[in-house]
Amino acid sequence: MGIPHLPVLRLGRIYESLEKTELADHRTGEKLLSISQVNSGIIRKDLAKIGAAFDALQKIPTSKMLAICAKAGEFFLNGTLPFGTAGETQTAQQYVENLSKTSGLPHIMCRRNMAKVHHVFTQMDTILKGLTRGMDLRVVDEGFGEQAGVPVSYFPATKALGVVLPSNSPGVNSLWMPSVALKIPVVLKPGREEPWTPYRIIQAFIAAGCPAEAFGFYPTDHEGADTILKACGRALIFGDEGTTAKYASNPAIQVHGPGRSKVIIGEDEIGNWKKHLDVIVESILANGGRSCVNASAVLVPSHGREIAETLAQKLGPVNVRSSTDETAALSGFANAKMAEWIDGTIEEGLKTPGAEDVTAKYRNGARKVVQDGGIYLRPTVVWCENFQHPLANREFLFPYASVVEVPQAQVLDLIGPSLVVTGITKDAAFQRALLASPHIGRLNLGALPTNHVSWDQPHEGNLFEFLYVRRAIQRAAV
Amino acid sequence: MTKTMIVPDAAIAAAKASLDDHVRTIVRWHFSDESGSPFWLDWKEKAGWDPAKDVKRFEDLMHFPHFQDEWLRDLQPEVWAPQAFKGRPFNIFETGGTTGMPKQRIGWDDYKTDYSEFSEKINDAHFPRNHYWLMMGPTGPRRLRLAIEHLANVRGSSCYFIDLDPRWVKKVITNKQFEQAKAYMEHVVDQAVTILKNRKVSGLFTTPKLLEALAEKIDLYQAGIRGVFCGGTTMAPQYVRFIVEEVLEGKIGFYPTYGNTLMGLAASVPLRPQDNFSITYYAPQPRAVLRIVDPKQTEKVVGYGEWGRVELTTLTKEFFMPRFLERDEAIRREPREPYAWDGVAEVRPFGAMEKNIVEGVY
Known part of the structure; x- marks a missing residue:
């Protein structure tokens, strides 16, 4: 029997490529996972159809999205979720073991990162409150409303958020997750050595009732990453200056470089x-x-x-x-x-x-x-x-x-x-x-460690303001 | 490896006999004073052996060292003109995407022979006769430009041309001027879109990357395209699948080829489900022979299903080129109908696994 295989998700549709890479145990070299790889053309082909994914997500009220997130958090932390092309599954323990073997993170750190992701899922209302400064989320659903007694109107700046992920730590996925709650589909390129976490998060979202077409998961090469960054209306990239410099002047791409x-x-x-x-x-x-x-x-x-x-x-x-x-x-x-x-x-x-x-x-x-x-x-x-x-x-x-x-x-x-x-x-x-x-x-x-982050605060730019643009609005009865 | 479409041993033997016969004829032609070229006659003088007498079968060509492509760069073209062609002006064709003084091959009718033969391998449903073609790719000094026009002509068709200069592309990509490369590609593709929008075209020749870019700008089937003939760069199985399923959406005939100015073109056999989109090409034997050799012991071919370096021998009355080591590697495949000789599969730049090769849009 071969090693487990991680497919591409083409806006929710499972796709097994003929081109695959492998992940191995960092200590023994034992091959543990093969991963489908796709070229940039496939990503562009799918992005041409992103409108349907966007529509599917936009019609769900934000309140329901928050309920989905809460449920997804439980699935992520404890659930047995789809993993593979033919009905295979992954338990939470298998996730921890495999993530640890291929990334080098000890189990305890895998679990702490899991807890962090779980926290983001289950505290999504607090996170969105922080990002929108307490705005009534029906404004996102209806396009207009009031905040602090002032009329406000927001429109989506994009039909998808592209994310080129790093491999350093599973917790980094917490940064794109609010996009789904804000009803903007995500198009992800996982880090070469850490596809486990974004895939499990996506499966948790889907298991909790989120439309599968809201998720693109594309292990790909540099050209594919470039396509994700440039062809999605808004994108996040993580990496050192060498990787991110060419995108630094693009306002549609939020660069997450070294923290220092x-x-x-x-x-x-x-x-x-x-x-x-x-x-x-x-x-x-x-x-x-x-x-x-x-x-x-x-x-x-x-x-x-x-x-x-x-x-x-x-x-x-x-x-x-x-x-x-x-x-x-x-x-x-x-x-x-x-x-x-x-x-x-x-x-x-x-x-x-x-x-x-x-x-x-x-x-x-x-x-x-x-x-x-x-x-x-x-x-x-x-x-x-x-x-x-x-x-x-x-x-x-x-x-x-x-x-x-x-x-x-x-x-x-x-x-x-x-x-x-x-x-x-x-x-x-x-x-x-x-x-x-x-x-x-x-x-x-004050004496707070640098790694203590409060979830009601924005991180490296406000994701809500990145995904939604405020417009001036005035209304008359007729 | 099991044979999936067995070619009878008798057919393989007959093809080999025919090849040996052809080798004797061609070698005699190039090494006799009446018909040979100055280059090979001069070579014979220095070599100390007479290929016209000693070469009796293909294997005897192993007495030749590998052909040095610098000769095609450094020497004047007339040294390659066989005596028998004296008085007939020749075409000068140049090879692909290099910079500096290019390699040149002279020729008269070889390209017509190659492409008339290839015409018999493409389907009228995909390339209707008496219609129009579009070539979007390297024209300029390339054999391919005349060859495609000839191919269209022998099928009663005429051809539009959009040029792509691969040397420029290679230069800007090497200099990491990716935006320029992209802008140039768009410039090329936009011209093709204009032709397709304003003229009736059913057959298309282009490179895979340009095909992909064109299909993003126009619905090829709606525009009238029924067949695509592709060549130029690496096409790994997943990329072939992408072209067939996503770019051509299963509605347009796809004919990948492997070729260059020095060989002519090797057609591919139709893909079957069990091929898993791995394309196998067969040289236009006996005019050209492709062997997949062990890079460290180039006289030896590798086993079937194994990777090795591509070695090309060209055997026509216009041009003799023994044992040229291409800058490509490929998998050696067994004979498959209608070809009774070895095939080469999944061609890619030699050493592709070890280093990044600039291929760009070409």
Whole structure:
């Protein structure tokens, strides 16, 4: 018997391609899944018919969509859902096991990400409230209504949201899910190494009563990804600058690049830095350091060396554990070359004077380790003498952070685009400066880890405003 | 591998005998002072053996080294003109999408022979006689341009032409000017749409990518197209399926071919369900022979069903080219009716699995 096969979903229709790629266990190399691949022409062919999918979704009241989401959340978390071309299924446990084997994420992190996705499904009303600032969702159904006593009218900016997904973490799927609740079909290209989660989310939606034609799932090549981004009226792309740069000036494409999230401590709180260590550690280490919301730099006005040293003492000894260990904190790499590249880039960066891998002495071994056939990178804290050092403002796919001393008066001019900033300060003037910074995507004021995201807040742009455009409206009786 | 459409051994033997006979005739022709070309006569002088005497069957061609395509680039075209054609001006044809000095092949009637024969392999329902064709693809100095016109003509038809310059496409893609490549492709396709909207056309020759782009702009069946003859680039099974099912929607005849200026064209056998959209081409033997060879030991062919490098031998009175290693790889397939010799399948650029090859729209 062959390995399971993941088909393409052509606006809900299962399609098995003659061209397939395979996913293997990151440790043993055992082939676990074959995945149909399609060319860009098939995607364009389907997009020509997206109008029917859009109509099918638009005619469902938003209130019903919210009920579907709540039900889908349960299916996603606990259900046995279709998986394959001939009636095969996938249980929640199989999902966790396979995701873990191919992505390198330990079970505990798979489950935490599952919980996050479940939360998005079941708290969709809160999320939409946040995105629409509490607007009555019947405005979405009817095209007009009132908000805070003012007439409002919104129309859909597109008939589909295209999404080119990364492979870093299953939780990233939570960003496109509200599109379905907002009745805009989705056309997805899964990350090469992580097709499991978007497929399961789609199946959960369908099982809960969402029209299948609202979902395009297209494992494809670069040309296909480009088609999804350009041919859908609105699209999201995730990736590094190299991947996303050419789309940065296109207002119809929302670019989700590296997070470069940071913890910044104010002068008023730096004396209490020991009190905030756990917040910093969680910001760096949570989810194996694989998310854009993980901190990759800790910027302080003083005590930098001590802070780096203490962080290194806590993070350096963190070691690889079995994928089923509930305390596992590190993820393996599905792509060994990625781990080698990261390790090499850090070593190369350390050759530039003014930086030290403080964790090295607490690790008892190399940063890159091979265990049970899997490749892992152990946490790394680098002390940098200044923010200009090549390792000071880098983000890598594992628990990595620089610690740099930067005067408070200069820090906000230096940070550059930062998805999440945790600003630990009670100083009202510094808080105002943080609030006014155009570089900060999400601001956590106070001792909140960078990875703590509140679901009633928009993430890297407001998806509702991206998908729906407000128009001026006035009405007369006749 | 089981034979799915067995060609009788006697037919295979007869084809081989005919090939050996043809090889002797052609080699004698090119290496005799009365009819041979300056290039091969000069080559014989330096080689220290006389192919006219020593080559008795196809296998004896293995005494020749691989033909060097630089010769077609570096030497003046008249060195290839057989003595017997003296006094007849020749056509100069150039090969596909390279930059710099192109490779050139001279010729007189070979393309007519090849395409008159190919005409017998296409269905009148797909390419009605006494009608109109459209070629959208590389014209310019290419053999293909005259060949397609000849093909239309022998079927009583006339042909419209839209040019595509593959060298320009290759250049802009290599320079990562993808928007330019796209704009150029649109420019080409728009011209074809104009012809199809204003003229009656039933037969179309184009490349797969241009066909795909054209079908996105106009309903080909509604526009009158009944048959498409395609060539030019890699067509993996899934892509063939896409063309057949999605682009031509099962309503238009599809005739993939493999060919180039140096060979002529190898027609494909009709797809059967068990082929799973894997196309097999058969060289126009005995005028050209395709072998799928082990890239590390090119005198040896690979087994049936195995990948190897494509080696072409061209054997006409106009042109003799022994053992040229194409920049392609393919799967060796068994003989299949009506062809009593080996086929080549799923042709793609040599080393395609290892590196990205610029093919672009051509």
